[in-house]
Amino acid sequence: KREILRMAEIAADVFERTILAFEKGDLNFVKFLEEEDDKIDILDRETKFFLAKISQENLTQSQGSQQIAFLTMTTDLEEIGDIINKLILELANKKIRKGYVFSEEGLDEIINFHRKVLENFHLAIAAISSDDETIARKVLRHENELSGLEEEYRLTHLQRLQKGKKETFQTTSIHLDLLSNFRRINTKITALVAANLASRGLLLKD
Secondary structure (H helix, E strand, O other), rough: OOHHHHHHHHHHHHHHHHHHHHOOOHHHHHHHHHHHHHHHHHHHOOOOOOOOHHOOOOOOOHHHHHHHHHHHHHHHHHHHHHHHHHHHHHHHHHHHHHOOOOHHHHHHHHHHHHHHHHHHHHHHHHHHOOOOHHHHHHHHHHHHHHHHHHHHHHHHHHHHHHHHHHHHHHHHHHHHHHHHHHHHHHHHHHHHHHHHHHHHOOOOOO
């Protein structure tokens, strides 16, 4: 569990810095973040190897549930790393290479959405670390709130498109894909919390 938390902290740190890739416009910084994701892949491989190894032993029902939940959590974190590395950082590469610039309003929305997902990531780590059900329920509520916020930001982006803003037109696919990928990460964050509660024989209640 400590190693899973270490994975989560690395993933949260890389995710936090992804927003700088869009603000800095530095391809070397993007490459640095891609290399940081390698740490998540290494921990994923080693943790799964350990969990698979102990599955050959005689486990109690409770231990078996924990093992499955920990495998699920490790997979969720590895998938968060993939979303960051293969999707979000690829969007940063595209934006930098093409020289696109977000509109002021669009960048504000992206930064705010990223910040809210990051806050939820830190809450999830706290919930897993402390096994706090109150924090876990808060993470779930944020999932619902962020779903609504994504729809709101998609609508305001389309409204800017209708006004014919050049920056909005150029960055529209990047903008909408970023919102979608941030939301996907938040869904994985919520799944992490649910899996941790499952490892303790609990259900995540709304």
